[in-house]
Amino acid sequence: MGHRFVLDGPEELIAYECDACLLIKNAPEIVVLPKTTQEVSQVVSFCHTHKIPFTARGAGTGLSGGALPLKGGVLISLNRMDQILEIDTENHTATVEVGVVNAHLNQALEATGLFYAPDPSSQSACTLGGNIAENAGGIHCIKYGVTTDHILALEVVLPDGKITRLGGKTRSSHGLNLIGLLVGSEGTLGIITQATVQLTPKPTEIRAYLATFSTIESAGNAVSQIIASGLIPSALEFMDAFTVKAVNQAYDIGFPEDSEAVLLIELDGTLHVVLDQEDRLMAILSENNAQQTRSAQTAEDRQAIWAARKGAVAAYGRFQPAFYLHDTVIPRSELTSVLKKILAIGKKHQILIGNVFHAGDGNLHPNILFDPDDADMLQRILKGGEEILDVCLQAGGVLSGEHGIGIEKSKYMSRLFSEADLNKMKQIKAAFDPQQLSNPLKIFPIRAGCGETHLSISNPLLTTGGAWI
Amino acid sequence: MTFSEPSTPLPSTNSLLNSLKSCIHCGFCLPVCPTYKVTGSEVESPRGRLYLLKHMLQDAKNESDEPNEHLQPKQIEPHLSQCLGCLACETACPSGVPYGDILHQSQKMFLTQKNPFIRHLKRFFFQTVLPNSNLLQFGAFWLRLYQKAGLQRLVRFSNVLSLLPLIQHYEALIPPIPQHKPFNIGMSFGNPEHERVALFTGCIMDVMYNSVHWATIKALVNNGYYVTLPEQTCCGALAYHGGEDDIAKKLARKNVLSILRSQPDWVITNSAGCGSTLKDYTKLLANDGIYAEKSRLFSEKTVDIMALLAKKPLKPCRLPIPQTVAYHAACHLHHAQGIINEPENVLHQIEGLTLLPLKDAAFCCGSAGIYNLEHPELSNDILAEKIRHIEATQAQTLVTGNPGCLLQITKGLQENANPMRIAHPIELVAESYSK
Missing domain, CATH: 3.40.50 (Rossmann fold)
Structure with a gap:
């Protein structure tokens, strides 16, 4: 692979000890930067033979610690595998190496009239491999679906180093749906090295709107009513007042700061369809007492709005050096009541919470801001975070909509799944990876005292029952 | 030659740590960082550099830990010195990390890590050579003579410098020195x-x-x-x-x-x-x-x-410039000064001139002051990326508003034997006022 692409200096390893989730850290023992599937296969074969754990990483923008090498071992960073191998405009597919940055694929598609729909907020930096591993979503997924709905074929290096290809350029339904299994498996079943993705024709008319509300309740009700009415906007996003302030500082975009909640809404389709939807949307907004409603005048304005929305979470860095966010999805009818409870939890524990999320999907993102150096604050945010999770799960929610379980949410898996369910999942994992080498200790809860005491990590997020390892 | 000892006060650890806290580790800076792009290594990315710096400063504060496991300045310094200082990361950063300031503070901190001889040589160059225009012109005169009198061709043809590879490397970097039409102060x-x-x-x-x-x-x-x-x-x-x-x-x-x-x-x-x-x-x-x-x-x-x-409409030009032109945005205009659309807005007003889009126009060309002398390999990798995009435009002229970029891109195009014209955008404006 060349010495230049193998990193083992102490400082080089430290740079890889976490991804965008700053709560849990562990450095790898070596980092490799392969350029080809064959190189990945050679590294994985070596690990298989010598029983060395390995973990794949893309751009390290993940929020659940998916790229964290919890058992050390080899970190396989795939960002140099960044070639777009084919764009097939007739069949509406693109075949890419997994290190391609999500936004770069869309830039390459600009002239084709097609686009790749899943657009996580980190789209300007995150890689498609990471998107596939975590089954990423994004603001446009309410209409176009999440990553798994767009994957037609995968090339995978299995945990024994063998290379296999699944799927083709068409949808298929023969045999077990292994592609469905691999998308969202968080690197625990092998390492995906190439993918063929489904592209979507760009709509001819796209319009974006901004509506402000004096209460969170009225904004939440507007969302519920939009969904109930049968409208399918291409985006329906919620921002609270605090987030608006952060975004305005970062992007100078001039979102109104005199309201409690802002909804960002996009409609797309043919002009005829959009005009019809617009009438219905405006009626619902005014019925729910929207204070003001604006529309983006130009395509540039619209793009600026979405760029600002996508930078919102990172813009919190202007207030605190780290954030801890949940990714629960709740029934959309419960939005208002859950949001109010989240705000009350923030008050109770004196923690700063910014809410910016995919309201149309019911996919909440309460961002709890904190300073990792403040031990007392850390305790408060962990406590508050747990209470938020309780509220969401009680409302019929699930743990993750698009960020994956990783290590940051694994402790809570047993809240959602029975022992029997988890065991079935573990059997599937064992069928792929009997030696438990591929991204070990992820997704499933780690039990205190179950032989993982060699870990140099002490973190309350890791273990069930609150016991520290 | 006298050395004046540096008297730069060291930045306080606390203020530096505070600046570093604004990095929330989101990774938005990775794809815009030229050194990350060509090395693939996060240690050569803004996020990685900031993370290591923070680690080192915190280690130094926590004296109770095991000191032999602490990150040392000599481990971090090479990665910070490989930064071009292009500041593309500041443009991409949603949380407003003052990367340029942090880099500058860390440069001061790491001065003692540098080779003292090289450091003093550089200081001599910075304070005695560059500010002395007579000395510069004197040097330029001899270099011009060396190039014009055929001596350069002889040296390069005979390959005599292959005995001194370092000198040969730098000799190859000397650009053609043009004629100089002097100014007088007070003109x-x-x-x-x-x-x-x-x-x-x-x-x-x-x-x-x-x-x-x-x-x-x-x-x-x-x-x-x-x-x-x-x-x-x-x-x-x-x-x-x-x-x-x-x-x-x-x-x-x-x-x-x-x-x-x-x-x-x-x-x-x-x-x-x-x-x-x-x-x-x-x-x-x-x-x-x-x-x-x-x-x-x-x-x-x-x-x-x-x-x-760009503040006012251009006065009408006298001569159309029927050229296809691509604009490379110098980092210190685009990222450091936020001058983004102005150059193209001005060029747009010249009759006959067609602007062609350049992919990743605000991506560094690898010149970065004396970076191309200090890190030739990385600089060349970054330049290759730039030249690939420039050649793809098939423009007749490439314009850019910085001498370092002009020199670097000239070198890149020459190596590819590409006859594309390279100019400062103001030269096209001036030409449009010729009769």
Whole structure:
């Protein structure tokens, strides 16, 4: 692979000890930067033979610690595998190496009239491999679906180093749906090295709107009513007042700061369809007492709005050096009541919470801001975070909509799944990876005292029952 | 040769740690970082560099831990010194990390890690050679002679320097030194009744791209400005970026005093690197007595030539320029000064000229001051990326507003034997006023 692409200096390893989730850290023992599937296969074969754990990483923008090498071992960073191998405009597919940055694929598609729909907020930096591993979503997924709905074929290096290809350029339904299994498996079943993705024709008319509300309740009700009415906007996003302030500082975009909640809404389709939807949307907004409603005048304005929305979470860095966010999805009818409870939890524990999320999907993102150096604050945010999770799960929610379980949410898996369910999942994992080498200790809860005491990590997020390892 | 010992105060750990806290580790800076792009390593990315710096400073504070496991400055310094300082990460950063300031503070901190001989050589160059235009012209004269009299061809043909590979490497980097049409301090051009601009000529810019100054004067006079050439010296950019603040300050004070004395409405630069340093004088001289206020005034008046011309519609040109043109955005214009659309807006007004889009136009070309001398391999990898995109435009002319970029891209295109013309955008503006 060349010495230049193998990193083992102490400082080089430290740079890889976490991804965008700053709560849990562990450095790898070596980092490799392969350029080809064959190189990945050679590294994985070596690990298989010598029983060395390995973990794949893309751009390290993940929020659940998916790229964290919890058992050390080899970190396989795939960002140099960044070639777009084919764009097939007739069949509406693109075949890419997994290190391609999500936004770069869309830039390459600009002239084709097609686009790749899943657009996580980190789209300007995150890689498609990471998107596939975590089954990423994004603001446009309410209409176009999440990553798994767009994957037609995968090339995978299995945990024994063998290379296999699944799927083709068409949808298929023969045999077990292994592609469905691999998308969202968080690197625990092998390492995906190439993918063929489904592209979507760009709509001819796209319009974006901004509506402000004096209460969170009225904004939440507007969302519920939009969904109930049968409208399918291409985006329906919620921002609270605090987030608006952060975004305005970062992007100078001039979102109104005199309201409690802002909804960002996009409609797309043919002009005829959009005009019809617009009438219905405006009626619902005014019925729910929207204070003001604006529309983006130009395509540039619209793009600026979405760029600002996508930078919102990172813009919190202007207030605190780290954030801890949940990714629960709740029934959309419960939005208002859950949001109010989240705000009350923030008050109770004196923690700063910014809410910016995919309201149309019911996919909440309460961002709890904190300073990792403040031990007392850390305790408060962990406590508050747990209470938020309780509220969401009680409302019929699930743990993750698009960020994956990783290590940051694994402790809570047993809240959602029975022992029997988890065991079935573990059997599937064992069928792929009997030696438990591929991204070990992820997704499933780690039990205190179950032989993982060699870990140099002490973190309350890791273990069930609150016991520290 | 005398060495003056550096007197730069070290930055406080706490203030640096506070700046570092604004990095939330989101990774938005990765894809725009040229060194990350060519190495693939996060240690060579803004996020990685900031993370290591923070780690090191925190280790140093926690004396109770095991010190032999602490990260040491000598482990971090190489990765920070491989940073181009292009500041593309600042443009991409949603949480407003002051990367440029952090880099500058860390450069000062790491000065003691550098090879003392090289450091003193650089300091001599920064404070004795660059600010001395007579010395520069003297050197340029001999280099020009070496190139024109056929000696260079003889040296290169005979391959005699293969015995001295390091010298051969640097010999190959010497660009053709053009003829120089000198200015005299105190010269002025145009109607004294008009808005008064002081032209900042810089050091390297004046030796290598003296013709760009004449083009600047022509464009300014044709657009109703009165151009003066007050006494001045090197802007100090290389010293400043190298963390040698004491030298940069001396040069800054000289420039602020003598240029303000000419009572300009504007101080004009046509070099992105000089422009961004002149604007940074406010920071450099912030705690420097009477210079604090003066430097603020000076920095406010400083404007890049293309940004000044973009303020008003261009006066109608006399000669159409029927060329296809691609614009490379110099980092120190685009990222450091936020001058993004102005150059193209001005060029757009020239009759006959067609602007072609350049992919990743604001991605560094690898020049970055003396980076191409210090890190030739990385610099060449970054340049190759740039040249690939430039060639894909198939434009007749490539324009860019910084001498370093002009030199670097010229070298890249020459190596590919590409005959594309390379110019400063103001040269096209000036040509449009020819008869």
